[in-house]
Amino acid sequence: MDKAKFNAKGLLRNQQVILLVVLFAMAAFFTSQNSIFLTNAVFGNIISDWVPLVLIAIGETFVIISGGIDLSVGSAVGLSGIIAAFSMRYFTAHNMTDNLSLTLGLLISIGIGAVVGLVNGFLITKANMVPFVSTLVTLGAARGLCIVLTAGGPIADGPSNAIDLSVPKVGPFSYPGVAVLGLVIILGLFMHKARFGRYTFAIGSNAFAARSAGINVNRHLVKIYALSGALAGIAGMYFYLRLGVGSPTSGQSGELNAIAAVVIGGASLSGGVGKLLGTALGSLILVTVTSGLIIIGVAANWNQVVVAILIAAAVFSQGIRTLGKKNK
């Protein structure tokens, strides 16, 4: 690494540093408008919003770095959550202990999410459909199934202690939240320090080069979409814990928030470039804006406008920095 990078100009060229600055500036602004922002209750709420978003945004980061896009993550959240809810209702009705029931629910939720991802991977690599279309198909199919299976209503009567798990216990983090934080770190290492991530970057950077280097590109793409789906499955279970029921609308438009988080985090939609830390911070900024605007009393619909401005600003600043690099 270049030691000379640690000067002020260099720091501003670092997307993660900019994101941190933006995050602190927002927190300071919201606190100045309404001091209640700086409380554990608000932070707990922000983190509770962040956990499911960062899960699908990380899956989306792998997909986008590989040069693809996954529009189905939001629907995968919904479908995995309600299938898990149905299963846990069945387990509870058959006198299974809450903990075992929740564990199996989690595994089922991950499994359903992974199946959605595998279908994406199959459509992309075997049916030669572009990722946008493949995942648009599964977006519709999975969300449609959610409504059909539930008739639009929530699926209750699961383990009674489910909702307790979503309560903050470690600072603003609930226990599942801590587990997800650990998972984020592990996935970051897999992205930036392990072969799995290296192949992901290589495929997004030049698929021909990856293929001629002997990498099984199709198999790796299937794994990436399956990972994205599995992470959506965990998010589906997390929504279940938070609501105490399986809701057919959980994760709705989550794919757009995930893509927004990835883009704000500095990944390139043309593939080959991105950082997991960027996505983690990008998603944190999104949920902070949402909570902050509510707390300072701005009408909820302004949220979308602010997010849109953030996306534009992130992409614009990337353009400036890339230009600076080329001129050097």
Add this chain to the structure above:
Amino acid sequence: MTSQTPIYEARNISKSYGSVDALVGVNLKIHAGEVVGLVGDNGAGKSTLVKCLSGAHQPTSGQMLLDGKEVEWKTPHEAIEAGIETLYQESGLAPDLSVSSNVFLGREELVKGPLGRLGFLAQKSMDKKAHEDLERVGIAVPASNRAVSQLSGGQRQAVAIGRAVSWASKIIILDEPTNHLGARQAGEVLNIIERVKSEGFGVIFISHTLPHVLQVTDRVAVLRLGRLVADKPTSEFNSETLLGTITGLIGE
């Protein structure tokens, strides 16, 4: 040199695509430490022959021998495993990855122990080895952890060749390696080819740029309309006779 067993040999190779005969009974020998130029007009069959030699396509008939033993490639990967590296015209580098990541792409070194089994990379070791491997063939790249996209065209081509050299054990096939390069950069690439040759590799050099062919090769094989029309030491050609042989004005 010619009395030795060729390191790689194609015997009577033919390849048809439907009713089109792309190659008809072509013979080619490459010895260790020899650069063989492969030239011919567009559609002469150069690409088809390269694809057969690199395992991308299977010949319709004929034999291929590596170190005197008959071989058959079902995939390019099998040829790579056997020590034959091919540098295609289309870039074989991932621009967003670092030099060393490209050199080691598909063959990453993993750390020892359980983390290695999870796929964790021995990046420092790869950075160091990539640097050494590139230096061995005279490639000076500023830092092997630099992204390839920050290198010049000539440096990129040098890294691509360096990558091939560090993995090939026998044969390196270079398809138009001096294309799109300026004179100085092309000169650097030709120097690298000299170094590669002196390391004992057999090199197949495909090019339209005849002065480069005359400068760097030991022998030239000329293809025309899918047939081998000449295979002679480079010293027996000059640019006029080589061009004449390619176009068919000489030698019919």
